Amino acid sequence: MEGRRLLDTLRNQHIETPAFIYDEGQLIEDTQLALDAIRGERTRLLFAMKAFTIPSGLEAIASVADGFHASSLFEAKLGREILGPGRVIHLTTPGIRPADAGELFELCDLVSFNSLTQWVGFREEATGRTGCGLRVNPRLSNVADERYDPCRRHSKLGVSIEEMRETLHSDPDLLDGITGLMFHTNCDALDTTPLLETVRYLDHHLGNLLRRLRWIDLGGGYLFFGNQAPLASEDGRPRRLFRCGRISGRRAADLDGLHQALDLLRSRYELTIYLEPGASISRRAGSFVASVIDTFQSAGRTVAVLDTTVNHMPEVLEFDCHPDAVGDLERGGYRCVLAGATCLAGDIFGEYAFANPPEVGSRVVFPNMGAYSMVKANFFNGVNLPSIYALGKDGTLRLEHMFSYNDFLQHCGGLHHVRA
Numbered sequence: 001m002e003g004r005r006l007l008d009t010l011r012n013q014h015i016e017t018p019a020f021i022y023d024e025g026q027l028i029e030d031t032q033l034a035l036d037a038i039r040g041e042r043t044r045l046l047f048a049m050k051a052f053t054i055p056s057g058l059e060a061i062a063s064v065a066d067g068f069h070a071s072s073l074f075e076a077k078l079g080r081e082i083l084g085p086g087r088v089i090h091l092t093t094p095g096i097r098p099a100d101a102g103e104l105f106e107l108c109d110l111v112s113f114n115s116l117t118q119w120v121g122f123r124e125e126a127t128g129r130t131g132c133g134l135r136v137n138p139r140l141s142n143v144a145d146e147r148y149d150p151c152r153r154h155s156k157l158g159v160s161i162e163e164m165r166e167t168l169h170s171d172p173d174l175l176d177g178i179t180g181l182m183f184h185t186n187c188d189a190l191d192t193t194p195l196l197e198t199v200r201y202l203d204h205h206l207g208n209l210l211r212r213l214r215w216i217d218l219g220g221g222y223l224f225f226g227n228q229a230p231l232a233s234e235d236g237r238p239r240r241l242f243r244c245g246r247i248s249g250r251r252a253a254d255l256d257g258l259h260q261a262l263d264l265l266r267s268r269y270e271l272t273i274y275l276e277p278g279a280s281i282s283r284r285a286g287s288f289v290a291s292v293i294d295t296f297q298s299a300g301r302t303v304a305v306l307d308t309t310v311n312h313m314p315e316v317l318e319f320d321c322h323p324d325a326v327g328d329l330e331r332g333g334y335r336c337v338l339a340g341a342t343c344l345a346g347d348i349f350g351e352y353a354f355a356n357p358p359e360v361g362s363r364v365v366f367p368n369m370g371a372y373s374m375v376k377a378n379f380f381n382g383v384n385l386p387s388i389y390a391l392g393k394d395g396t397l398r399l400e401h402m403f404s405y406n407d408f409l410q411h412c413g414g415l416h417h418v419r420a
């Protein structure tokens with residue numbers, strides 16, 4: 001939901017802050033946009049649960065998407081609870097624990113092993129119970145920041161194309177039982193040209209293998225809402241819609257690469273094609289709402305302390321980004337520092353300018369926070385997690401969960417210490 005509309009909604013309905021509000025209508029709209037982008041023969045949309053795991057929101061996504069992508073046993077279990085039997089769950093993780101394997105192979109329709117050693121280790125147990133695939137790493141870098149680049153040097157993510165080719169040459173039986181391949185090589189990209197380049201690369205180097213397989217998964221990392229999004233701000237500052245700092249100048253969606261990649265795969269192979277975006281589906285649907293709990297002057301600047309913290313949206317620190325706040329003015333206005341409520345000196349959202357000075361009790365809304373925020377939020381300093389609300393299509397807010405001292409205690413491993 002657009003931030004200002006959310007503020008209007010909040011004027012009429014009481015909520016406890018800090019709060020995380022997800023907009024059901026926006027989730028469904030953005031899932032549909034992704035589906036429209038990839039629509040066509042033998043193509044399926046999975047939602048990457050790692051970005052957002054609120055169960056009622058997953059239900060909304062599942063009303064449009066074909067299935068989910070999971071990264072762990074817990075995500076796979078939750079995914080199956082939401083989807084029920086018969087709908088697709090694809091799992092990839094750099095490390096399957098032996099203790100989880102049996103349950104994972106029962107829960108997931110497709111499992112992409114991250115390495116040939118994991119494949120060899122689980123081959124017998126997995127074959128016949130799940131569709132076995134391999135994560136491949138084409139080592140075609142698209143992400144400037146190495147920390148988020150799956151194709152970085154000495155990458156831990158997937159089998160290199162050279163190793164695949166070498167195996168096909170020297171020990172082809174090793175790949176018996178493999179029915180699909182997956183790759184994931186980008187982050188917050190609007191331009192899908194790199195996807196086409198990657199597919200062409202695989203077609204060129206692994207065409208013979210692809211002809212024998214049943215499915216391919218092209219990963220996530222692309223934003224399908226493209227030019228409908230509020231893009232770079234006037235002063236060119238990165239906006240929260242993008243994590244990896246690849247913003248420059250004008251932005252427009254470019255789905256040509258995606259469509260050419262899909263055409264290429266459909267024309268040359270009999271594969272079912274999966275895509276598994278996370279941020280594209282969930283980012284615009286989520287907002288944090290905080291209240292100002294104190295204001296004071298510090299070396300000539302007003303500091304407004306909020307009842308939330310960057311630890312509720314750790315990517316603010318991790319990606320060093322400046323989250324959007326509703327009402328933040330490009331020019332003029334009353335400048336202030338929005339700060340989090342923990343002891344960490346760097347627990348600040350940044351400098352903002354509002355039409356009016358912040359006052360104790362006033363609300364601050366951070367929009368476009370639906371992806372990789374609540375799933376990473378933590379209890380640092382014992383600050384409670386934001387209450388979760390769903391904004392229904394009729395404009396009413398529904399409380400989904402309010403965290404309590406018991407949640408904190410459980411997280412600390414001390415629930416049994418609670419006195420009767």
Ligand SMILES: Cc1ncc(COP(=O)(O)O)c(C=O)c1O
Nearest residue numbers: 048184220221222276277278279
């Ligand atoms: C294997 C895999 N699939 C899908 C995704 C979703 O990516 P995004 O949220 O950028 O679309 C990720 C993100 O890290 C991933 O690692």
